[in-house]
Amino acid sequence: MIEIQLDSRFKTVGGGVCASRGFTANGICCGLAKKATSDGEADMQNVQDKKVKNDLALIFAEKPCAAAAVFTTNTVKAAPVRVSREHVANGIARAVIINSVNANACVPEGEEKARKMCAITAEKLGISPAEVLVASTGVIGQPFDITPIENGISALADGLSRDGNAAALNAIMTTDAAEKELAVEFTLGGKTCRIGGMLKGSGMINPNMATTLTFITTDAAIAPEILKRVLKEVVADTLNCVSVDGDTSTNDMVCVLASGLAENAEITLENIDKDDDYNMFRDALYAVMMNLARMMARDGEGATKLVQCVCQGARTANDARLIAKSVISSSLLKAAMFGKDANWGRIICAAGYSGADFEPDEFGVAIASEAGKINVCKDGRGLDFDETLAKKVLEPEEINIIITAGSGLRSAVAWGCDLTYDYVKINGDYRS
Numbered sequence: 001m002i003e004i005q006l007d008s009r010f011k012t013v014g015g016g017v018c019a020s021r022g023f024t025a026n027g028i029c030c031g032l033a034k035k036a037t038s039d040g041e042a043d044m045q046n047v048q049d050k051k052v053k054n055d056l057a058l059i060f061a062e063k064p065c066a067a068a069a070v071f072t073t074n075t076v077k078a079a080p081v082r083v084s085r086e087h088v089a090n091g092i093a094r095a096v097i098i099n100s101v102n103a104n105a106c107v108p109e110g111e112e113k114a115r116k117m118c119a120i121t122a123e124k125l126g127i128s129p130a131e132v133l134v135a136s137t138g139v140i141g142q143p144f145d146i147t148p149i150e151n152g153i154s155a156l157a158d159g160l161s162r163d164g165n166a167a168a169l170n171a172i173m174t175t176d177a178a179e180k181e182l183a184v185e186f187t188l189g190g191k192t193c194r195i196g197g198m199l200k201g202s203g204m205i206n207p208n209m210a211t212t213l214t215f216i217t218t219d220a221a222i223a224p225e226i227l228k229r230v231l232k233e234v235v236a237d238t239l240n241c242v243s244v245d246g247d248t249s250t251n252d253m254v255c256v257l258a259s260g261l262a263e264n265a266e267i268t269l270e271n272i273d274k275d276d277d278y279n280m281f282r283d284a285l286y287a288v289m290m291n292l293a294r295m296m297a298r299d300g301e302g303a304t305k306l307v308q309c310v311c312q313g314a315r316t317a318n319d320a321r322l323i324a325k326s327v328i329s330s331s332l333l334k335a336a337m338f339g340k341d342a343n344w345g346r347i348i349c350a351a352g353y354s355g356a357d358f359e360p361d362e363f364g365v366a367i368a369s370e371a372g373k374i375n376v377c378k379d380g381r382g383l384d385f386d387e388t389l390a391k392k393v394l395e396p397e398e399i400n401i402i403i404t405a406g407s408g409l410r411s412a413v414a415w416g417c418d419l420t421y422d423y424v425k426i427n428g429d430y431r432s
């Protein structure tokens with residue numbers, strides 16, 4: 001398991017999406033993934049033992065929340081994406097219903113079924129269907145029968161609790177080998193606030209202004225238009241800087257709900273430049289999403305290593321992001337990391353086709369880990385280095401590639417993983 005990276009302003013707390021005041025969650029096995037019990041609830045011991053996996057999750061807020069979301073840029077958009085974009089447009093939401101197993105993408109009556117998921121959830125919770133966001137993950141293009149969801153919605157809603165984050169997280173996982181959730185505590189204007197999130201994602205990861213499925217809650221008071229602004233800023237530097245396999249899903253979505261129950265002075269457009277609350281909230285959201293991004297990269301399908309690329313010395317932040325993400329997206333580089341081969345030529349090659357503006361003759365590369373650091377390239381030319389030492393440096397679970405793109409002032413970080421035999425095995429029989 002990789003180490004959580006936080007500065008002293010933030011403290012890790014338990015509870016995931018239930019850590020923030022005003023939120024409950026639950027997850028059940030309704031029968032989409034495995035045979036459910038007669039009342040729609042899974043045998044939780046079997047769920048914990050991974051003999052049975054939940055397949056339906058619900059997050060609920062006790063009051064209407066400020067809400068913001070970003071979605072896949074894939075031209076082919078799943079039905080839940082289209083419905084959730086419509087529902088979140090007014091900046092208000094109160095619940096999120098999520099299923100795994102079936103993506104509800106490219107199927108007959110998909111949008112009608114996504115709307116029905118919102119409607120049955122709203123009826124059970126006593127809220128408006130427009131206050132419900134919906135998300136699905138799983139196989140694309142398979143017939144989508146929501147009868148098990150209809151049968152299970154009562155058990156799902158009746159089981160909502162402040163301890164329901166683990167059951168909800170289990171329900172959204174597909175090929176994920178590791179659970180991904182984090183909550184942090186921080187202070188805004190003397191008030192203690194929290195942000196908590198959970199994420200599913202292991203394959204089909206190459207987001208652009210979207211994510212895999214990521215759900216975040218906060219009890220901070222923040223206006224919807226500011227929440228939307230800060231989410232887009234943070235996604236650009238976190239989840240959009242992750243690549244496992246270069247594929248962008250039809251279902252990618254990240255949403256944030258803010259209950260305001262921390263009772264801090266609301267962050268609005270009028271006061272955004274007058275105090276540091278906006279910056280603190282942004283940094284807290286970054287801390288959660290950056291760590292979730294690292295977890296997602298490390299849990300790439302079949303992966304054995306987290307590969308982090310830091311690009312410094314770039315002329316612009318966009319150039320730095322382009323270079324860093326191009327490097328961690330390179331299949332050749334990813335294969336080299338699996339083979340413990342310090343093949344720096346693959347790094348400069350990936351930077352060269354990234355679209356970034358830099359001078360190759362100023363390009364430098366170092367590779368580091370807990371086992372040490374080696375410089376392998378300077379001024380666009382290879383350096384003599386000890387290949388035996390290089391293999392030792394590339395042995396640990398987390399590898400850092402440090403690029404100097406020139407003498408500029410901008411930098412960026414991107415996260416990926418190695419490419420192993422198991423990636424092909426997993427995706428060769430994904431539907432079975």
